[in-house]
Amino acid sequence: MRVLLIEDYPPLLKSVRQGLEEAGYAVDATADGTEGLWYALGNDYDVIVLDLMLPGLDGLEILRELRAKGRQNPVLILTAKDTLQDRVTGLNAGADDYLVKPFAFEELLARIRVLIRRNYREKSPVLKIKDLRLEPASQQVWRGRRQITLTSREYALLEYLACRAGEVVSRSDIWEHVYDFHSAGSSNVVDVYIGYLRKKIEQPEKPPLIHTIRGRGYRLGGPA
Amino acid sequence: MNPSLRTCLSAGMIGGVALLLLVFDVVIYTSIRSALEHQFDSALLSTARMLSAGVEMELSPPETETEPGHQDEIAGVDFEFDVQMMPEFHRAEHPAYFQLWRQDGGVAARSASLGGDDLDRFAGLDTTPEFRSLVLKNRRPGRAVGLQFLPLLEDEDRPAEPAKDHRLTLVVARDAGQMQSHLLFLRRLLATGTLGIMLLALLATVLVVRRGLKPLQSLSAAIAAVDESDLSGRLETGPLPIEIAPIRERLNDLLERLERSFNRERRFTADVAHELRTPLAGLRSTLEVALSRDREGPQYRASLRDCSAMIRHMETSVGTLLTLARIEAGQVSFACTSIGLAERIVSCWRPFAEKAREKGVRLENRVPAELTCQTDPDYLALILTNLLENAVTYVNPAGDIQITAGCTGPYVEIAIANSGCTLSPKQAAEVFDRFWQGDPARSKTGSHCGLGLALVQKIVRALQGTIQADIDNAGRFTIRLRLPAGPPDAVPGE
Structure with a gap:
């Protein structure tokens, strides 16, 4: 899952970025409003974490601009403005959630997960595809009773496929949602990681979970 | 009772x-x-x-x-x-x-x-x-x-x-x-008449008094309706008799003063909240992320260094906000003495000389050596330090900073100008707003919190001086500062 972080206080930007990356998200981060809008319009982010008081372009202006252009990416406002009026204004401008600084990092992660789940129309905090089970909160994966250990990147890839289980997901979609702006390489990397995933989750005695749809991409589980 | x-x-x-x-x-x-x-x-x-x-x-x-x-x-x-x-x-x-x-x-x-x-x-x-x-x-x-x-x-x-x-x-x-x-008949007639008139008078009195006191009651109801959490409303009672209308006016005046004072307080609280919440959020998230898993020593050290920088930032913010609040509340007293301006500028410049050298910035101090002004030395130092720090921060590499001063009437006028300003001339007046942050470069340093010029403006006004900023089309940013040259009482109040 790919997250855009727009926050103008450098130490906060740095730590949130690190925390999100360690939680398996692909993170693009910027301290400037104008640059933030440019990022947001250029990529399909799963969540945008937005500060309100920004140099260059105000957070609310970014939000309004995004919504005016028809972009529906979930936006979480992260700000020191805590009055009721501020919250209402933020939510009315099209924000999906509002978190006041200072905040618990765990809560930020949980709220981001909720936004992602909602975005992919999932209600349950656990993703299930046949006997494959993913728990985004703890990033744990089971196949049957066996727990599977995945790297952050592998987990991120599997979670994205699981969120869109039954759909054919293109390489470029995967590239856009699992890798951040600064990732090296190209969408071929995706094939390599699909290979790693297959080795870890497929079991020879059971039918395959990850299907390759030639010329179009991959699908997790049977057709929807 | x-x-x-x-x-x-x-x-x-x-x-x-x-x-x-x-x-x-x-x-x-x-x-x-x-x-x-x-x-x-x-x-x-x-x-x-x-x-x-x-x-x-x-x-x-x-x-x-x-x-x-x-x-x-x-x-x-x-x-x-x-x-x-x-x-x-x-x-x-x-x-x-x-x-x-x-x-x-x-x-x-x-x-x-x-x-x-x-x-x-x-x-x-x-x-x-x-x-x-x-x-x-x-x-x-x-x-x-x-x-x-x-x-x-x-x-x-x-x-x-x-x-x-x-x-x-x-x-x-x-x-x-x-x-x-x-x-006897006459006595009875008079007694009956008197009693009747008294009853009518009683009735009329009750009605007249009730009617006469109605404006007071409506005023009282209007006062009772004032919400202490929102003082923006004024007492609205419709037409009042001329004896009571001034009471409403005085009360409305009082409400307005209270509202101004409350708003000042609220703005200060909001400023404090913002100024402290952001670094607090930074501190908390840095610490929580650092603790979220086992790390190597250098990673912990980097996190602690970040935390330490954030705490210094908070200290500066708190100090500045408190000074601002004290000046706004009129709790600051100034000890004015005669100060040699050129000398003071040199001493305030010293902390920034190294940074200016690194940026290749040239300083022209054209303040006449004999020029003095009558003001508080500590606050003058605070003003000059803020202005010089701004100049050094925003001047373009290899640019120049120019300081001139002279006497005009009862004032000493000091101008601090730097080249390389990226703001438009229209933005000049906004630089004194609290938290106005014109330049993204500001946030890279983390030390400027957008309060510096607001503080300077407050101090200058409290010292009975004036300050203004202008930006010319060549990108030259100039702060013009006027301070009383003589004892403060000799200067007509601004």
């Missing part, structure tokens, strides 16, 4: 009406009574005069003087009394009475109605009649007149000699029941 305005007004009005009515009643009653009595007395007196006109005195020898048995004719005194003309002395119901005395006290005549009884004997001096109220023989109220007179002499041959001994005393009394009942 203090008496209510309503009670005071009502009691005052009712009491006043009652007193007026009482006086009115007394005047009316006494004048009507005296008029009735006067009328009655006149009639009584004319009866008495008629009776006295019928008395003739016979100056006969003493032996003929006593002739008992005849009531109307007593020896020496001839009393001509016509029952037909004056039937009142004979009638059975409410009769009138008279009695005639000689000078020696002997009764010369009395009316038949008296039977054998006597009336009180009294008379005014000489021929002046005297009137009295009394209780008649039949226990009814009556009124009597007593007078002395000289009767006519029967003997026409001899001239009448006025002699005191011949004087007679006549008392005529008459039933005054009817007059008394008229007066």
Whole structure:
């Protein structure tokens, strides 16, 4: 899952970025409003974490601009403005959630997960595809009773496929949602990681979970 | 409990009406009574005069003087009394009475109605009649007149000699029941009228007082409706009487001052919240992320260094905000002394000299060495430090910073200019707004919090000076600072 972080206080930007990356998200981060809008319009982010008081372009202006252009990416406002009026204004401008600084990092992660789940129309905090089970909160994966250990990147890839289980997901979609702006390489990397995933989750005695749809991409589980 | 305005007004009005009515009643009653009595007395007196006109005195020898048995004719005194003309002395119901005395006290005549009884004997001096109220023989109220007179002499041959001994005393009394009942009726009428008027006055007072106090009640309701969490509203009561309208105006003035003060407080709180929440959020998230898993020593050290920088940032913010708040609340006192400006600028520049060298920035200090100004040295240092730090931060690499100063009238004018400003000329005035952060470069350093120029402006104003910023089209940013050259009191207030 790919997250855009727009926050103008450098130490906060740095730590949130690190925390999100360690939680398996692909993170693009910027301290400037104008640059933030440019990022947001250029990529399909799963969540945008937005500060309100920004140099260059105000957070609310970014939000309004995004919504005016028809972009529906979930936006979480992260700000020191805590009055009721501020919250209402933020939510009315099209924000999906509002978190006041200072905040618990765990809560930020949980709220981001909720936004992602909602975005992919999932209600349950656990993703299930046949006997494959993913728990985004703890990033744990089971196949049957066996727990599977995945790297952050592998987990991120599997979670994205699981969120869109039954759909054919293109390489470029995967590239856009699992890798951040600064990732090296190209969408071929995706094939390599699909290979790693297959080795870890497929079991020879059971039918395959990850299907390759030639010329179009991959699908997790049977057709929807 | 203090008496209510309503009670005071009502009691005052009712009491006043009652007193007026009482006086009115007394005047009316006494004048009507005296008029009735006067009328009655006149009639009584004319009866008495008629009776006295019928008395003739016979100056006969003493032996003929006593002739008992005849009531109307007593020896020496001839009393001509016509029952037909004056039937009142004979009638059975409410009769009138008279009695005639000689000078020696002997009764010369009395009316038949008296039977054998006597009336009180009294008379005014000489021929002046005297009137009295009394209780008649039949226990009814009556009124009597007593007078002395000289009767006519029967003997026409001899001239009448006025002699005191011949004087007679006549008392005529008459039933005054009817007059008394008229007066009683008058008393009842007045009492009933007074009571009725009092009741009406009471009703009117209650209504008038209630109506009169309505504006006060509506004002009180408007005051009660003021919400302490939102002072932006004003007392709206519709038209008020001119006596109360000023109260509303004063209260509205008070509300406005309170609102300004509350807003200042609220803005300060919001500023504090923002200034402290952001680094707090940074601290918390840095620490939580650092603790979220096992790390190598250098990673922990990097996190701790970040935390330490954030805490220093918070310290600066708190200090600045407190100074701002104190200046706004007028709690800062200045100790003004004469300060050599050029020297002060050099000392304030020192911390930034290294940074300026790194950026290749040239400083031109053109302040005349002998120029002094009368101001607080600590706050002047704070102002200069902030302005110079801004200049060093925002000047373009290899640019220049220019400081000039001179005396204009009662002020010393200092101008600090730097090249390489990226703001538009229109943005010049905004630089003094709190948290206005024109340049993204600001946030890279983390040390500027957008409060510096707001603080400088507040201090300068408190020092009775002025400050303004302008930006020319060549990207030259100039801050012009005017401070009093002499003692602060000598300068007309800004």
